[in-house]
Amino acid sequence: MKKLILFSLLALHSLAFAQNKKANGSIEGVVLDSLKKTYCGQGIISVYQENNVKVKSVTPIDTNGHFVIDDLLYKTYRLVFTYSGYEEKQLNITINQNLALRKNVGEILLSPKLHQLAEVIVTSRKQIIKQEVDRISYNVQADPESKTKSLLEILHKVPLITVDATGTIKLKASGNYKILIDGRSSSLVAKNPSDVFRAMPASNIEKIEVITIPPAKYDSEGLAGILNIITKKKLVQGYNGSINSSYNTVYGTSSSILMNLKKNKLGVIFYAGLGWQNTRELGYESAQTQTSPTYSVLNQNGQTTNSNNYRLGNLEISYQPDTLNLITGSGGYNRYYSTQGIELTNVLFNANNELTQSFDINSTGNSLFNTADVSFNYQKGFKRNKKQYLTFSYQYSFISNKQENGVATSKQFNYNNNDYNQKNDAESNEHTLQVDYIQPKKTITIEAGGKMILRSNTSNFLTSIVTNDDGNDGGNNFFKFDQNVYSLYNSYQLKFSKVAVKFGARLEHTTLNADFVSTNTTYDRNYLNIIPSVSSQISLGQTASINFGYGERIQRPSIWQVNPFVNKINPKFVTVGNPDLVPTLNHNIEVTFSKFSSGYLSLGLNYEFAGNTIEHLTTYNPQDSITTLSYQNLGKSRKIGFNLSLNYPLSKSINLSINSSLYYRMLSAQTDSIRYSNKGFQGNFVASADYQLKNGISVGFSAGYNSRTISLQGHDNGYFYNSTSISKDFFKKKLTIGGYISNPQNKFFTTKSTTTANNFTQLIHQNSFYRSAAIQLSYRFGKLNSNVVKNKRGIKNDDIKNEVPNKNN
Structure with a gap:
């Protein structure tokens, strides 16, 4: 009897063990577009046993198309792949316990659907907006208006992004974010990214990523997050490319060329562009009321030019000697030259409305901005796992900014200041070394790495007073500012059938050294920060998900903010940097619900808070009636936000898109004797629709509203905008000719900015061109056979705040 009981227990144990073992099988593979060998978007993979019994269904969330189906028995299954815009595909797979536990089915190629409508073949629309575990991506190539519009104009449609009437780009209502090109810093956007994006055809862009909870592999700079522009790089055996040219009634002429070449193991990508904008004149007026210690009013009226x-240009070369080794190198250059002019009449009145001072000024200035960068990357793969990589990277970047201003006065009444000239030569040299390692396993991906950034910045500025005998009498100063950042990171990504989680941390040590050579003044500072981040995505059924995220970000002062050069192109309104600025730490919490069936719907909530923030601070000196704009570490910021994104195909030829956001901002600051505070709502709304007609004709329309912007000391005004576009394809889509018109109802838009403090109130009215029209031509050539191989990791210096001086100052 004891032997029978013992035998029964052993049998039950063996059966349980065997059943557990049978449930350890899994299937993995990669789902790709059969024509382009690219990601198909989110879809559903259904698993059936014999007798058509459905076992489970999964919604892969990997952006490379990779999927894993776990907890399967050792038997034969039928997999059904259902992806929007693609033909359904079925595959029979057998998991054999005598072979590998995980069955790798390789690439699953899906064919795009083709529909016959009135003798016109229309390809099903691709998903334009996609919510991933830590970012939102906008598929620019799926937007028909990308054929006629610039990248800047397409950014209007991207969730969480706003572009105001002057072209200023904001992420989550903040100008404090980082811009990357293909995941790394680029000289193309080192200064005035709006002008570059305005000249860059959207047809050259693959997608736009908005990363609000950046993982640990990214540098921690950029309080609001990261805007990553992914360019088209369909490098193939042979060559292909495109030529683009456009004319805009406001922003002038621009042209660009994109070339891709691949010969065996060598690949080359080349991009070059140029543009010019003729002199433009705009009206300007300001009224500043001084309330203490005495009452006065200063008016400025005139125009700016x-x-x-x-x-x-940018050149990228890749060489792949074998499947496990890849060497890439790239170089970029950007030359930007601009001129500015101000002609103003200045009048100062006292409390009795009596004229106490007046004069005219004629200011001219120019700026030559040159940037260049060179980078090298070596990527080592491993035989045991094709997705395991070790990458070594180096990058050198150079920035030169030469400014010259000249101010002449006339018709002076009680104003005795001499004319003067200003010159500022600023340079920045940066060396970066980086190592990255990534190892994916069954359900976990491990990433780790280290980075060293060595920055050296200098500024040599001179003010020359023009005396009555035409001599020069002025002063100069030489400023040196070094910033070094040493960092280590480690992150993990867990993937299950319905849950994906990314978490990690980044350790950053920053050293700052400033030296005022002319005055023999120095300071040294060091900072150590641990920056955590965690984001997750949970699938709710087959067509919905919910995302949670928390992250911290750092705002380090840029050379523009710390440079003590006093810009006096407008002698009554000057700007100056503050070398005593220190970094700011920001906290961000967000939750997002997404539904993606026939269309896309996203609803999000977020909360941000930070202390000791770097704020613009405007002060007024009643002794000389000069207003100074500088920067101070004195603010506290809180922001609660809601955002909505909708993209829905009303029919096979009409698509509707809506993006909206609403924020409540609370700002406060305390100086030695003054407390500032401001709060209020701000937001934006944009709706767009595109209609694909027969014979390659596309028509688009968009309209929106950007509300006022809240700042520490004031606000500006909101405005409506609209745009209509049309394009036509020729010669089997090799040639596209299109055009658009924006805001035909008004030629100008007037920005009304209000600034208040304890002793003054300031109102500035500045015109911007509002109405514009453009025509664009794009020609594509070459063949597509196989994609280029690119590094999985590379240098992306996203740790410095994207902020440059106000172009109007």
């Missing part, structure tokens, strides 16, 4: 031209 500006013009610019640019040349930019």
Whole structure:
């Protein structure tokens, strides 16, 4: 009897063990577009046993198309792949316990659907907006208006992004974010990214990523997050490319060329562009009321002029001697030259409305901005796992900014200041070394790495007073500012059938050294920060998900903010940097619900808070009636936000898109004797629709509203905008000709900015061009056979705040 009981227990144990073992099988593979060998978007993979019994269904969330189906028995299954815009595909797979536990089915190639409509073949629309575990991506190539519009104009449609009437780009209502090109810093956007994006055809862009909870592999700079522009790089055996040219009634002429070449193991990508904008005149007026210690009113009326031209280029070369080794190198250059002019009449009245001072000024200035960068990467793969990589990277970047201003006065009444000239030569040299390692396993991906950034910045500025005998009498100062950042990171990504989680931390040590050579003044500072981040995505059924995220970000002061050069192109309104600025730490919490069936719907909530923030601070000196704009570490910021994104195909030829956000901002600051505070709502709304007609004709329309912007000391005003576009394809889509018109109802838009403090109130009215029209031509050539191989990791210096001086100052 004892032997029977013992035998029964052993049998039950063996059966349980065997059943557990049978449930350890899994299937993995990669789902790709059969024509382009690219990601198909989110879809559903259904698993059936014999007799058509459904076992489970999964929604892969990997952006490379990779999927894993776990907890399967050792038997034969039928897999059904259902992806929007693609033909359904079925595959029979057998898991054999005598072979590997995980069955790798390799690449699953899906064919795009083709529908016959009135003798016109229309390809099903691709998903334009996609919510991933830590970012939102916008598929620019799926937007028909990308054929006619610039990248800047397409950014209007991207969730969480706003572009105001002057072209200023904001992420989550903040100008404090980082811009990357293909995941790394680039000289193309080192200064005036709006002008570069305005000249860059959207047809050259693959997608736009908005990363609000950046993982640990990214540098921690950029309080609001990261804007990552992914360019088209369909490098193939042979060559292909495109030529683009456009004319805009406001922003002038621009042209660009994109070339891709691949010969065996060598690949080359080349991009070059140029543009020029003729001199433009705009009206300007300001009224400043001083309330203490005495009452006075300063009025400025006149006009501003500006013009610019640019040349930019980028070259990337890759060499793959075998499947486990990849060497890449790249170089970029950007030359941006601009001129500015101000002609103003200045009048100062006292409390009795009596004229106490008046004069006219004629200011001219120019700026030559040159940037260049060179980078090298070596990527080592491993035989045991094709997705395991070790990457070594180096990058050198150079920035030169030469400014010259000249101010002449006339018709002076009680104003005795001499004319003067200003010159500022600023340079920045940066060396970066980086190592990255990534190892994916069954359900976990491990990433780790280290980075060293060595920055050396200098500024040599001179003010020359023009005396009555035409001599020069002024002063100069030489400023040196070094910033070094040493960092280590480690992150993990867990993937299950319905849950994905990313978490990690980044350790950053920053050293700052400033030296005022002319005055023999120095300071040294060091900072150590641990920056955590965690984001997750939970699938709710087959067509919905919910995302949670928490992250911390750092705002380090840029050379523009710490440079003590006093810009006096407008002698009554000057700007100056503050070398005593220190970094700011920001906290961000967000939750997002997404539904993606026939269309896409996203609803999000977020909360941000920070202390000791770097704020613009405007002060007024009643002794000389000069207003100074500088920067101070004195603010506290809180922001609660809601955002909505909708993309829905009303039919096979009409698509509707809506993006909206609403924020409540609370700002406060305390100086030695003054407390500032401001709060209020701000937001934006944009709706767009595109209609694909027969014979390659596309028509688009968009309209929106950007509300006022809240700042520490004031606000500006909101405005409506609209745009209509049309394009036509020729010669089997090799040639596209299109155009658009924006805001035909008004030629100008007037920005009304209000600034208040304890002893003054300031109101500035500045015109911007509002109405514009453009025509664009794009020609594509070459063949597509196989994609280029690119490094999985590379240098992306995203740790410095994207902020440059106000172009109007």
